[in-house]
Amino acid sequence: MHHENVVVVGGGIAGMKASLLLAHAGKHVYLVETLPIIGGKTIKNEESFPNLECSTCLVAPIQQEVLQNPNIETMTLSSVAGLEGEKGNFTVTIEKTARYVKIADCIGCGMCYEPCPVTASNEWEENLGERKAIFVPCAGSLPNVPMVDAERCLKLTGKEECAACVEACMFGAVNLEDKDETVQVEAGVVIVATGAGLFDASSLPKLGYGKYPGVYTPFEFERLFASNGPTNGELKLRKTEKEPSKIAIIHCVGRKERGYCSGVCCMYSFKFAHFLKKKLPEACVYNLHSDICVPDKTYQKFFDGVKEKHSEMLYSSSVDEVEVTGKVDGLKVAYNNERDQPGEIDADMVILATAIVPDHNAAGLAEVLGIDCDERGFFRTLDDDVSSVESSREGIYIAGTAEGPKDTQTAVIQAEAAVAKALAFLETCRPQAAEVAANSKG
């Protein structure tokens, strides 16, 4: 029954909300996520703007509901590798990478990590922390089931006959014989909610990312600040291990190169200022900004509060003119001020508010699905002045930041709009009573 199934690609907030709504409407959902966990980018944040709610508290119930809903089949470590057929009758090929841990048997007790002799850098933690070869990305991961990194595991790489994790597991859940597999599922429609990435800050050498340890990307800062992050929320700078005292947040990094405003950076930059002053009341925080973009009825108030209490706002005519120089523990940020005169501030921490860019695999997925990307590399939607969820191919819908930069509210609205379009279309696929009667006679 093709028309009762939907494939949702991407397990972030947009993909999860779309899946839940489809499941509530009685559809069977295959939720395909490349990472070992669902939750997307939102769960990297300690708190979400503008209400500064705990992000985990906001998202974990949604993750739980997705994992517990009998109408949703969550496929982690999986990606879409092929699509055949047409709207109403797609056959989707999904490649599942071996997890080496049986989800049904694992209870998430974590006894397997300790004995693992391998230590590796934790990519999910923006490489600010370490993990084992068998690991969950962070505390509170959902599903709370570890995976084995086949490229690091001593046994799987053939380096040693190690079975430490297998022996530590009391439920026989670790299975180092697990294999990658390819499955095919049938679906009436596909919803693409694969999210987005961030502009590579190191491509602008003047900003010092990668050169000075005190220069951070937004997600590095989020994980540094997060209470479930690698430092348990202690703000200690890379290398020096000191608390920062002067922090410069530079807006619009990559805006000119990408050709668009990302719509959310102002708000998260102000949120960072709030975080910093809350934890380090003595610190000086500067926001180096040009246009302030606060496009929701609630955002201006948040900005006004931060401006008053948490951060000095420095107008910088162009990020092109910003340059970060210095040494490990003492940076200087040069910029052009409102009179187009050179200005300079001292800082020991610099946070670059980098542009939202298409997911690194967007072009590849577009090819697999036979849909178009726009000139910026995001998935193109039809008539983007009139509607914003239908892709260039019928039966495939786009939601969330896969379509373009946006805040969580707009991403969720778009996800539910995509579901509405999908449900309306699937309704037309349902065999009409007359056809059913005719078929049964034939």
Add this chain to the structure above:
Amino acid sequence: MNAKIGVYVCECGPNIGQSIDIPRVLEVIPASEGYGDAEIVAKGFGLLCSGDGKEYLQKEITENGYTHLIVAACSPRDHNSTFMGVCKAAGLNPYLYKIINIREHCGWVIHDKDKATDKAIQYIRAGISRVLYQSELFERQIEITPDVLVIGGGIAGIEAALSLAGPDRKVYLVEKSGKLGGKSARFTSLLPRQGRGAEALREKVEAVRQNENIQVFLETEVEGNIGFLGNFEVVLAGTGNGTKTDLRVGAIVVATGYRLSDPKSFPGYDYTDSDDVYGALEVEEMLSGEGIALRSGKEPASVALIHCVGRKEKGYCSRICCNYMMKIAGHFKKISAGTEVTEFFFDMCLPHKADQQFFDETADLGIDFKRVIEITLSGTSVTYTEIGGGKQEKTFDMVVLAPAMEPCEGTDSIAELLEIDLDERGFFKEAHQTTDAVATSIDGIFLAGASQGPRGISDAMAMAQALAGRIRAQLVPGGKITPEVKVSEILEAYCTGCQTCLEVCGYGAIYYDDQKGISVVNEAVCRGCGNCYGSCPSGALRTKHFTNSQLYREVTEALK
């Protein structure tokens, strides 16, 4: 029949097995006193949430004929619903069961095994005390109508109607004015690409007219509303002819839109109706009508466009003004390339991926963009301070203002009628800013478009589609809904009719019965939050599954 309580302790592998002395629990619990004639059976099991565990538990319930069940295991967040399902499958009412969290609350936080075990025993005893006072509760199903009332015939309301209407679902579209289309119908072209925008809107209005499943009520307002998700009873009143129409609908969509605020109400905007100062909507109408002309009938040679009028006073950015001002500027240049067009802006708000490109293209038309930090208007004379510069003054032939969007007139009376909240700015308040902007605090009442906050056409339409998805999932034609079981109830004999409970109910679930002089809970609307229970001064209210006797027994036993 005497109570027979089954207590099942899950080892949860090492999590409970190693941190709590389960054999001692199993020995102590059945020998506990203070439960009258109740018989207590206690058993342990490796992993109750596993397939084997669930099968085992179901068999145990059936074979032993338990009247009540306790599962001592993990957090209810993890497996409460799992074990409720097991109870149902075994024929035991799931409200006669309770999960006790001896993992997070005991084993994981107390490192001394003896103390953790003591606490686990205490908790289990408290659970037994409570469960004996729990009552069977039964889910009910309520018939629904899938039909929908849409209030507001602008673009958001039209899109909602078109997204929902079908052979199995009628939509009643109510519009206060005499025609459909709302403000967007007055626009010369729609953003950002200005292509078929206006034309597409006309097509949509035509599609509504053609759709036999949409019934349009023009010059009509909503007058009465009672009911709940799936079953609202509304009364429509014709403003001209006074006709009344009673409707039964399953959901209500509020898409009443916005209006532009009056610039003269803000400090620094000093002009009269005879000055050539116009609001953005007036200019849109000129552009789509007879063309741009000053009050003298001449064409303007110089035009000033001023952004952010009233932003500071209102306390929010209206999101779409930067874009439409650029659009208007472009039109001036297209009409006459020689027109001198100056845009005074504070911050450019370009949050959509295509907006920057639109800005760049507009700037290429030769429009003078001035970033200002202060601006005042006297007639058509603009006094402004550019960022980093000094105060200057310049007089233009024509001034176009982008006043802040504000809620439409009548927004507060609709809020009162539907019992939904307004935010501090006067817009309708969404259920959750981040994750649920199309819902309200009342189940079945949804928001679309600028009635919830400033937004453009594309975003308003996305909201309309989103709520259509929600309604399609919630109100399936021919389907039923299952309301909350753990709701409040009022003991008539005790109620004094003080109506305190009406004030604290956030869901509009309690009404006052004039005839009887008491408050009444609408169980289909109640979410069981317990606010009324806590506020009732006469002890007439109670919330099922959280009664005083249940909580009292549990707490006193836990504190022994």
